[in-house]
Amino acid sequence: MKKKAVDALPGSSWSPVLINPNLPPERADIVIVGGGVIGWSIAYWLKQKERVRGGLRVIVVERDPTYSRASTVLSAGGIRQQFSLLENIHLSLASADFMRNINDHLFVLKEDPVDLQFNHSGYMFLANEQVAHIMEENYRTQRSAGAEVSLLSPTQVKEKFPWINTDGVALASYGLENEGWFDPWSLLNAFRRKAVSMGVVQCCGEVTGGLCSHTQTPLCVMVEQVQMPNSLEYQPVECAIVVNAAGAFSGKLAEMLGIGSSPEDSIAGIPLPVEPRKRYIYVVHCPDGPGLDTPFLIDYSGVYFRREGLGGNYITGTSPEEDEEPDTSNLDVDHEFFVDKVWPSLAHRVPAFEKLKVTSAWAGFYDYNTFDQNGIIGVHPLINNMYFATGFSGHGLQQSPAVGRGVAELILDGNFRTLDLSGLSFRRILTQEPMLERNIV
Amino acid sequence: MAAALRSLHRCCQLPALLVVARRPWSSSSMTRPPVHTRLLLYLTQHFYDVEMLLTWMFNRKRTGIQKKNAYLGYAASLYGPQVAAAHFILTLKGGLRFKNQSDWFRANTKGKFSWDFVNYKDVQIEEIDLSNTMVNYRGLENLDTQRSLRTLSLKGCPEVDDWFLARLHVFQDSLEELDISHCPHITTGGLAALRNLKGLKRLDVSSLPRIQSPGLVVILLEDMLPKCDIVATGYDYSFVQEDEESKVQHMQGQSA
Numbered sequence: 001m002k003k004k005a006v007d008a009l010p011g012s013s014w015s016p017v018l019i020n021p022n023l024p025p026e027r028a029d030i031v032i033v034g035g036g037v038i039g040w041s042i043a044y045w046l047k048q049k050e051r052v053r054g055g056l057r058v059i060v061v062e063r064d065p066t067y068s069r070a071s072t073v074l075s076a077g078g079i080r081q082q083f084s085l086l087e088n089i090h091l092s093l094a095s096a097d098f099m100r101n102i103n104d105h106l107f108v109l110k111e112d113p114v115d116l117q118f119n120h121s122g123y124m125f126l127a128n129e130q131v132a133h134i135m136e137e138n139y140r141t142q143r144s145a146g147a148e149v150s151l152l153s154p155t156q157v158k159e160k161f162p163w164i165n166t167d168g169v170a171l172a173s174y175g176l177e178n179e180g181w182f183d184p185w186s187l188l189n190a191f192r193r194k195a196v197s198m199g200v201v202q203c204c205g206e207v208t209g210g211l212c213s214h215t216q217t218p219l220c221v222m223v224e225q226v227q228m229p230n231s232l233e234y235q236p237v238e239c240a241i242v243v244n245a246a247g248a249f250s251g252k253l254a255e256m257l258g259i260g261s262s263p264e265d266s267i268a269g270i271p272l273p274v275e276p277r278k279r280y281i282y283v284v285h286c287p288d289g290p291g292l293d294t295p296f297l298i299d300y301s302g303v304y305f306r307r308e309g310l311g312g313n314y315i316t317g318t319s320p321e322e323d324e325e326p327d328t329s330n331l332d333v334d335h336e337f338f339v340d341k342v343w344p345s346l347a348h349r350v351p352a353f354e355k356l357k358v359t360s361a362w363a364g365f366y367d368y369n370t371f372d373q374n375g376i377i378g379v380h381p382l383i384n385n386m387y388f389a390t391g392f393s394g395h396g397l398q399q400s401p402a403v404g405r406g407v408a409e410l411i412l413d414g415n416f417r418t419l420d421l422s423g424l425s426f427r428r429i430l431t432q433e434p435m436l437e438r439n440i441v
Numbered sequence: 442m443a444a445a446l447r448s449l450h451r452c453c454q455l456p457a458l459l460v461v462a463r464r465p466w467s468s469s470s471m472t473r474p475p476v477h478t479r480l481l482l483y484l485t486q487h488f489y490d491v492e493m494l495l496t497w498m499f500n501r502k503r504t505g506i507q508k509k510n511a512y513l514g515y516a517a518s519l520y521g522p523q524v525a526a527a528h529f530i531l532t533l534k535g536g537l538r539f540k541n542q543s544d545w546f547r548a549n550t551k552g553k554f555s556w557d558f559v560n561y562k563d564v565q566i567e568e569i570d571l572s573n574t575m576v577n578y579r580g581l582e583n584l585d586t587q588r589s590l591r592t593l594s595l596k597g598c599p600e601v602d603d604w605f606l607a608r609l610h611v612f613q614d615s616l617e618e619l620d621i622s623h624c625p626h627i628t629t630g631g632l633a634a635l636r637n638l639k640g641l642k643r644l645d646v647s648s649l650p651r652i653q654s655p656g657l658v659v660i661l662l663e664d665m666l667p668k669c670d671i672v673a674t675g676y677d678y679s680f681v682q683e684d685e686e687s688k689v690q691h692m693q694g695q696s697a
Contacts, residue, residue, distance in 0.1 A: 100578060100604045104503055109495055110482045120607040120634035148610070160639075176610045176637060180630070292629075292661040293636035310629065310657050 023235045024203035024226050028059045030411065031224050031239040033207050033253060034246035035062025036072040037184065037397055038389050040191035041404025042243055044106070047198040049408050054199060059237065061226055063206035069331060071247050072188050072397060074364025076281060076306065076315055078181040078296050079398035080123040081147035082173055084138045084438040085374060087423050088395070089145040094402035094419060096178035099187075106194040114190040116182040121307070122175040124295040126157075126349075131300060132170040134438055139173055148177040163290045163352055164297075174295065181296060181306060184397050191404075204229060210242070210257045212383065221257060221386055241411060243387045248276035248365035250390040259380065267382055270429060274376070274391040277368040278326045281317045282338050286356040289314060303345040305353075313359070318342050326363075333361040366394045372434035375399065377406060378425030387411065388426060506600060509533065510580030520559065522586035526566060527558040529583040536570040540589060545570075565589040572596035572620070578605045589615045596645075597623040603631025610637040622647035622675070629658055633665075641669045648675030 007014035013021075030046060032039045043060050050056040067073045079099075081092045098105060103113045127135040135151075142149045152174050154166040160174075196202060209225040221242045227234040246253045251274040254260065260271025289312055296306040305316035318341055320326065326334060338358060347354045369376060369391030376391040389407050392399065402419060409417045416422060423435055473479070484491040509532075517525035523539075527546065530537045531554040536547040539561050545568075548554040566587045577600035584590070590612050595601050601624045609616070616638055621627060628651045635644070644666065652658050655676040662671055 107499070109485055109492065109499075115628075117628070117630060118603060119630035120603055121630075121636070177607045180633075291664045292633050292658075293665045310654065310661060 020228065020233060022204060022228065023233070024059055024061065024205065024237050025057070025201060026235070027057070027238045028201070029057040029239065030059070030241045030243065031237055032058065032060045032243045032245055033224070034244070034250070034390075035060050035065075035192075035202070036067075036070050036245065036247050037188045037191065037400040038247070038392075038403060039243070039245035040188060040195055041400045042245060042389060042407045043200045043404075044191050044195040044198070045404040045408035046411065047195060047200055048105075049412050058195075058200045059203050059239075060195070060200060061203045061205055061207055061224075063204070063229065065204050067188075069248075069365065071365050071367060072184050074281075074331075074362060075184050075394075075397050076181065076317075077184045077397065078123065078179075078306065080175060080179045080296070081142060081145075082123055082125055082138065082149060082175060082179075083395075084134070084141060085435055086141060086145055087419075087421055087435075088374065088399070088437060089142055089147055090419050091399040091402040091406075091421070092395075093146060093178065094405070095399055098401035098405075099182070102190065106190045108193055108197045111193065114186065116186050116190075118180055118182040119307075120177075120180045121293065122177075122179045122295040123298065124157075124175070125173045125298050126169045126300055127171045127173070128168050128300045129170045135171050135173050138438065148175065150174050150176055161290065161293070161295075163350055165349055165351055167348070168300075179296075187397070187400070191400075205235075207253060208234065208256070211236075212258060221383060241385045241387065243389060243407065243411075244272075245389045247390060247396070248274075248367040250274050250367060250388070251276075257383075257386070259383070259386075267430060272376070272388070272390075273371040273429060274367055274369050276328045276365040277393075278328050278331070278363050279317060279319065279366055279394070280326075280333055280337055280361060280363050281315055282333075282342065282358050283308065283313055283315055283360040284353070284356045285311075285313050285359050286353055287312045288352045288355070290350065290352065297349070299345060299349050301345045303342055303349070305346060305350075314353075314356075316342055316346060318345070328365065331363045331365075333363050335361065367391055367396060368393045371429055372436050374435050374437050375403065375424050376426055376429070377403060377421050378410065378427070380426055381430060506575055506577065507579055509575055510577050510583075512579070512582045517583075521562050523564060523566060524559055524562055526583050526587055527561070529580065530569060530571065531558070533571065533574040533576055533580070535572075535574050535576070537566050538568040539564045540567040568592040570594045571598060574598055575600050576605075577601065578608060581605060581608050585611055588612070591615060592618040594618075594620040595624060596620050599625060602626035603628055603634060606631040607634040609635070613637045614640060616641060618643040620645040622649070622672075625650055627651065629653070632658060632662060635662070636665055638666070639668075641666055643670045643672070645672045647673055652676075 006012055032043055039060050043058050046056055046058050064070065079092060079096060081089050083089050083092065099116060099118065102116065106114050125135065139149060139151050152172040154169050157164055157169065157172045158166050203226065205226040205228050207224050208227045210221045211223040212221055223236045223238050224242060225234055225236050244250050244253055251272050254272035260269060262268035294307040296304065298304040303318040305314050308315045367390055373393040375396065376388045378388060380386040380388065387407060387410065389403055406416055406419055406421045428435060481491065481495060485495055513525040513529055516528055527537055531546060531548050534548050534552060536545050538545045546554065546558050567589060568591060569584070572594050573596065576598055593616060601621065606627065617640060619638065619641060622645045627649050632646065655673060656678050659671055659673045
């Protein structure tokens with residue numbers, strides 16, 4: 001009886017019609033499709049930059065709240081400044097700055113301070129004679145951009161890390177500061193917690209379509225159809241701006257919205273060149289392995305490994321050849337790949353790894369940009385309210401804070417303010433001018 | 442009608458604050474804060490003013506620390522980097538000793554210090570004592586140029602964290618003694634950053650509260666820095682192993 005009285009008063013959530021409480025609102029200013037670290041970073045920065053409290057209505061739509069197939073949480077979690085493209089170096093440096101002051105940005109009252117579990121162990125790239133000159137050029141670019149990197153000769157490498165076999169190594173590039181690895185789940189949750197406390201609406205559903213207004217020029221996406229999980233219920237969300245931060249699945253989303261379905265020689269006919277690529281990570285245990293100062297070592301053959309915890313566990317993997325890409329319909333791990341491709345090079349480089357045991361493994365998707373393996377950040381040339389922040393091909397996590405800030409500046413201020421990322425816009429795909437990154441792992 | 446009710450429901454629910462504030466205290470790893478803090482945080486859920494006030498006080502404290510650690514560019518351009526670094530250390534109530542001098546420059550408890558250090562424009566600083574000061578990563582910019590620094594003491598500094606340790610690589614050629622005991626924000630990931638200090642002869646890592654397995658970490662540090670003498674007191678190294686049976690008996694005894 002008392003409960004009925006409480007329900008009858010205004011402000012209670014009783015209604016005679018059963019409404020699904022998880023539906024997104026009918027109208028929003030900005031819909032961010034994709035609840036990974038890039039999506040939540042953009043949501044946080046949008047709320048951070050809005051000039052009036054509550055002035056922007058932002059929704060983040062994520063179809064899988066368990067994040068079972070999201071690239072963010074399956075990533076190895078490394079951050080480095082050793083890139084060849086200046087934009088990538090600046091993005092990574094800005095993100096490291098953000099992570100250093102993360103509690104000034106993402107602290108929420110009444111919650112614990114953010115702990116990223118950052119290991120400052122640095123990255124080390126090994127080069128053989130053919131690519132040593134590329135490494136030297138990259139070193140000069142990195143130093144001029146402000147990254148703290150040093151070049152080492154094979155004897156210096158052997159002196160610093162006696163467990164490396166320097167056979168075939170002509171030059172090594174070692175990061176001194178702002179490089180290492182961290183916990184991607186903590187970063188994602190920190191962004192999400194802060195964004196939700198600032199008023200971003202989190203919606204669990206899948207975007208199954210979008211209505212473009214063809215009568216108006218220029219074209220714009222007006223309504224996004226969000227379908228609830230495991231049901232036929234959907235909610236059309238009217239929006240002013242759509243941000244595609246769907247990671248490995250952004251190519252499919254773009255196709256759904258009609259990008260790339262016109263004849264090939266028109267602007268509308270160019271598809272978003274992002275597709276999922278499966279990558280394996282193997283956890284191995286080696287009791288006699290390298291110690292606390294192990295950097296994230298990347299060999300010129302493509303094999304990488306890093307220390308995980310203090311108990312002699314390491315994470316390792318490699319990128320497969322172009323023509324041997326594994327099937328992306330599931331996230332099953334191929335253990336033969338480890339024995340055939342990873343272990344020989346690993347044992348050759350670090351002789352202690354001849355005796356190891358694979359304790360576990362997982363697979364994750366790269367949001368691989370088939371055009372030039374670098375992120376696509378910016379607005380679509382035709383649909384003027386569709387923004388992209390995808391295609392990072394394995395280095396999205398480490399650039400996420402700076403990318404979020406860039407996209408928020410683009411949306412709210414109209415152009416980039418702190419970092420000029422116009423080189424990474426969709427325009428380079430139209431003009432077919434690739435910005436190739438020579439240091440992709 | 443359904444739409445109107447839904448929007449009313451949403452307005453009244455204050456979704457943002459409640460989502461954040463619903464976590465009970467028992468799941469937090471921190472110990473319960475004092476009563477006045479708990480009262481303030483309870484009020485924060487219900488009043489925007491209290492929330493704004495608390496956020497403003499927190500931000501003011503942070504900007505205060507950043508201001509103390511600002512880069513003394515004007516002093517550096519007028520008097521040179523050594524004098525600017527000395528001034529910075531003295532305003533933070535630290536101590537320093539120049540190369541080839543035997544006396545230390547320090548501020549007294551009221552914060553006053555003598556200005557004799559201005560005479561040592563071209564002399565590098567050899568030992569710095571910044572224990573119990575508010576120095577942080579931003580302040581290290583003032584000390585970057587002292588490339589013949591031999592001793593650095595950061596005992597009990599509340600703002601020294603892993604990123605600060607990572608920046609210490611600028612002293613890798615000269616640093617011989619480092620004391621980072623009692624710093625509450627240093628974790629194992631930061632200790633891995635000391636890999637670059639190959640010339641280190643003495644390292645003090647006592648009583649670091651955020652190190653989970655201190656014995657193992659000390660052994661790994663000794664492997665990483667073979668020429669270094671590592672001091673690590675203040676940890677409980679005893680083995681406390683309860684096997685399953687005694688644990689069950691203990692719990693049964695408690696419930697009975």
